[in-house]
Amino acid sequence: MSKKLSVTICTGTLCYVMGGAELQVLEEYLSPEIVDQIEISGSPCLDCCNQDGAGKAPFVKIGDKIISEASISKVVDAIKEELNVE
Ligand code: FES
Structure with a gap:
């Protein structure tokens, strides 16, 4: 496997209080x-929380894609889609 898929979890205050905290255990x-x-x-901030139309916090960036209202299941699905695995 050459390059790894980057998964960036926003740990900024807004994302954290909006549910980002639970994303810290994503790996499990x-x-x-x-x-x-x-x-x-x-x-510390993906710069999405201050952009109109970016959706709602919490935000996670997977590759080049921004996932809004990120939950564990939403992020897991998006990662699988990017990696083309079941
Ligand atoms: S605090 Fe998460 S995008 Fe700004």
């Missing part, structure tokens, strides 16, 4: 094979 919901193919990091 992923199989080891998937964890191997991604790179999870945090960001």
